[in-house]
Structure formats: C-alpha cells, structure tokens
Amino acid sequence: MADKRANTKETRRKFIATTGLATTGLLAGCIGGDDDSSDGGDSSDGDDSSDGDDSSDGGDTTEDTTTKIDWVMNPAQEAIEITVQYSPLFEYIESEADVEINGIPTASYAGTAQELRRASDGDRVFADVSPGAVAQIPDQIDVTGVRVAYGAERYFSLITTTADSGVESLSDLKGKTVATASQTSVSGTMFPLLMMKKAGLDIGGAPGGKPEDFDIRASDHTTARKQMIKDDRLAAAGTGAFSTAAHVPKEQFEEMSQDFVDISVEYEGAGERDPQLDLLAVSDPIPRAPIVSNAAWEESIKDEVRNLMIEAPKEAYQHESESSLAEELGVDPSLLDKEESELSKQEKADVQLVDDHSLWFSGVKEANKEYYNPIVELGNELGLAWEEL
Structure with a gap:
C-alpha cells in the first residue's frame, strides 16, 4: 500500500510555502467588502494623542496594503476540511501576491451560489463552484479557469x-x-x-x-x-x-x-x-468545475491572482508532505508507511482521510463561460429553470 500510494502521489506535495501555514479560517459568515479600515484606517486623521510628540515626522507609521480576498468553498465530500485541502494553493498565492485569503466554507453548491449572488461591487471574491453555477448565475460571475486534474479537463x-x-x-x-x-x-x-x-x-x-x-x-x-x-x-x-x-x-x-x-x-x-x-x-x-470570481469586482489584483493560478507550477497545488498533512489532520504519520495488511480498520480510514485531503486538481487552465455550454445544454434537456435552483 505504501509503494502504491507513493506512485500515485509522485506529482504531489513538494511545494514549501515561504509564508508558513495559510491564514484561512473556518468562517461560515457572509461575504463582505474589506476596505482595510481596521488596519490603519485611523492614521489619516493624526489624532493618536498618546504619540503626539512623534506626529511631526510620522516615520513609524506604516500602512498595511495587503488586499483581503474572500474565497468561497463547498466540499464535494462530507469529511473534507476544505480549508486544509486548499491551503497549498492559498499559501502559494499569498507568497506571490500582496493578498490575504479568507476561506469561507459553505454547506452545499447552492450555498456557494447564494454567496456569489450576494456579492456587490466592493466585494473581492473568488469561489470554487460546480460547473452548473456558470449556467445558474452567469451574470454574477467571471470564469477564472477550469480546474484540471492531473492533465484531464x-x-x-x-x-x-x-x-x-x-x-x-x-x-x-x-x-x-x-x-x-x-x-x-x-x-x-x-x-x-x-x-x-x-x-x-x-x-x-x-x-x-x-x-x-x-x-x-x-x-x-x-x-x-x-x-x-x-x-x-x-x-x-x-x-x-x-x-x-x-x-x-x-x-x-x-x-x-x-x-x-x-x-x-x-x-x-x-x-x-x-x-x-x-x-x-x-x-x-x-x-470540470471552474474557479470563478465576482463579476462586479474590477481591480488589477483580480487579474494578478487569476494569472498566478493559471501559471502556477504543479507544486503550488501540493501539500508540503503527506506527513505534515497527516499531523494537521490529527493522524499518526507513521501509518502512511505501513502496508495495508498491517492497518486496522480505523487506521485504514485515517490513511484514507489523508489521501482525501490532497487537493483534487493539479492546475487551472484558461476557460470562459462558453466552455460550459454543455452544462447549459444539459439544463435544456432536463427542462431546468436555472435561476430557480
């Protein structure tokens, strides 16, 4: 089992993030625009009386220019902690661009679509969605690209x-x-x-x-x-x-x-x-399912992050190692080196849990809404009113 797992994961888990563990949180709240007001928004009025003697030079005042981005996610599998699964990609983006990604898990595809429906002009939002979302809410989203799983689109x-x-x-x-x-x-x-x-x-x-x-x-x-x-x-x-x-x-x-x-x-x-x-x-x-963004969001950082995903090396979609992933999930890393016959039923489940937390796609390829026309046609064959789903 150990040899087979090593072969299937040969293309995975080598990227070492320079920024450490991603700062995504399990936040199930609504999307909201982040104007960075909590990170230095009061510095413009110069009213910090406790530092009044230093106000003339202002040399110690630094402004946080990091762009906060919400990323809405829906687990395709019940047991997945999706912010853990996505952490390699988030770490990579944060190491290459001046952004901080806030992961927002939802309970279903419908919940993700609803979050995107609520997004307004000031909301910086990416999301991983079902292919059906392109037909369901076409006016609310831009297609960033199609997620590619080990060469297959x-x-x-x-x-x-x-x-x-x-x-x-x-x-x-x-x-x-x-x-x-x-x-x-x-x-x-x-x-x-x-x-x-x-x-x-x-x-x-x-x-x-x-x-x-x-x-x-x-x-x-x-x-x-x-x-x-x-x-x-x-x-x-x-x-x-x-x-x-x-x-x-x-x-x-x-x-x-x-x-x-x-x-x-x-x-x-x-x-x-x-x-x-x-x-x-x-x-x-x-x-395959796309990554999308809020169509009402128009900033250069949106294209920068999009291009990062499309041009990223495969390592950007891989955890640092299976052992570190196991530790993050509370699984004994030594189980990963054992043969299947040596594992108890619970230990097999633990090993499978680690396998299942591998990010399921290995890249993002350019795509647009027209790429998903087969999904629109599927809806027509089923007689769907997409906007009502």
Whole structure:
C-alpha cells in the first residue's frame, strides 16, 4: 500500500510555502467588502494623542496594503476540511501576491451560489463552484479557469449499485430510491437524472421537483455512496466518478465507456477499494468545475491572482508532505508507511482521510463561460429553470 500510494502521489506535495501555514479560517459568515479600515484606517486623521510628540515626522507609521480576498468553498465530500485541502494553493498565492485569503466554507453548491449572488461591487471574491453555477448565475460571475486534474479537463458522472442489490440496469430503478448529491450538483444529480431519463424513466420535475418513476435521497457525493452501501433501501447512487470509481472493477468501465478509460483520471485506481460496486451508467465527458470570481469586482489584483493560478507550477497545488498533512489532520504519520495488511480498520480510514485531503486538481487552465455550454445544454434537456435552483 505504501509503494502504491507513493506512485500515485509522485506529482504531489513538494511545494514549501515561504509564508508558513495559510491564514484561512473556518468562517461560515457572509461575504463582505474589506476596505482595510481596521488596519490603519485611523492614521489619516493624526489624532493618536498618546504619540503626539512623534506626529511631526510620522516615520513609524506604516500602512498595511495587503488586499483581503474572500474565497468561497463547498466540499464535494462530507469529511473534507476544505480549508486544509486548499491551503497549498492559498499559501502559494499569498507568497506571490500582496493578498490575504479568507476561506469561507459553505454547506452545499447552492450555498456557494447564494454567496456569489450576494456579492456587490466592493466585494473581492473568488469561489470554487460546480460547473452548473456558470449556467445558474452567469451574470454574477467571471470564469477564472477550469480546474484540471492531473492533465484531464473533463470528468464523469456514474450511477452505481451494490453487487448484491439485484439491480442490473437503469430500468430496474423504477419504483426504487436513488441516493444523489445536492440538487444542483452536475455530476451527482443532474447527469444521473439525464441518464435515467434517456433510459426511459420519468424524472418528473427533478431536480427541483419529484421524479415520477423513482425517489431521490439527496445529500453529497460521499454520503450518497456510503448510504447506498449501508442501506439496502437505496438501490443505487448517482455521484461524481471521484467518489465511486475506486469501488468499480476496471473491466466494467472497459465494457461500458471507452471515453472513461481514455480520459478519466479515476480509471487508473478503479477497483482498488472495497466493497465492490457495480456500474449501471457512465455519463458523457463533463467540463470540470471552474474557479470563478465576482463579476462586479474590477481591480488589477483580480487579474494578478487569476494569472498566478493559471501559471502556477504543479507544486503550488501540493501539500508540503503527506506527513505534515497527516499531523494537521490529527493522524499518526507513521501509518502512511505501513502496508495495508498491517492497518486496522480505523487506521485504514485515517490513511484514507489523508489521501482525501490532497487537493483534487493539479492546475487551472484558461476557460470562459462558453466552455460550459454543455452544462447549459444539459439544463435544456432536463427542462431546468436555472435561476430557480
């Protein structure tokens, strides 16, 4: 296990930040413009009476010119501490530009979209969003770029079932309950709905309303997978491939989707996790999720940070080391060097937690709103009113 993990992480975790641990905080509050008034805003009036004797030279007064930027984030997996996951990128940006990034986690894709809807002219905001956000709130955002995962700009949605469910095809899901990600998740809900619709199932008013031929239990990608495995009342799960592909044997992908074999970064690790899941459907390739910014924000620092992300070396998207990441997560680093057979069930979960906190993308490539036209078309096929989601 140790050798396999070392191979899969060869391109990860070498960047050593010059500024130390990122200053992001788990702040779940609303976005607000930061005019730096708390960092020297009173110096212009010269009324600091305690230093009155030195007021004539003003030599000791320094103004903090650091630009404060809010970064709104939504975890794709339930157990992820996303500010920890994103810390390498934040550290890199802060080391290269005179900015301080304030991480604002949200509970869902919808929550992230709502924060962006609230952003005004004075708000300096970046966000990682679902591809659906480009269709959902096009007037509120500018696309910074598409997140690229180890060379791949596109990813996949899967519908899977447990090996003993008795479900052999999508048509068998009629009258059953399907676990999905959040309502506006492209790979965890919308593409699964489209695949079921094409298989002849009546999706009714989903995702905004109730399907006619089956029921949905919405949560997130990780929860959908775990609940399906544990609860036999759930016949299948719709998720992004990053959540379930490792449970599906490679030969099932080879039989169903050559695109997945050729494009997906998840194909290499397919079938490596227990329990085995069976593949019911694979989507067409989907444009990967973008990083976006507040469209009403117009400052040169916005373009500077955007260019930093696009031009950054791969090391900027990697933690300093797996050991330091493990320590930050409260996991014993020595577990990372053991073979899988030497680990207890809890220790395996701890090692997986460290793996899952690797930043899932290895770069940002230039993209614009037109790049996400396939998502707009997806909405049209589902009859969505994006603005109502």
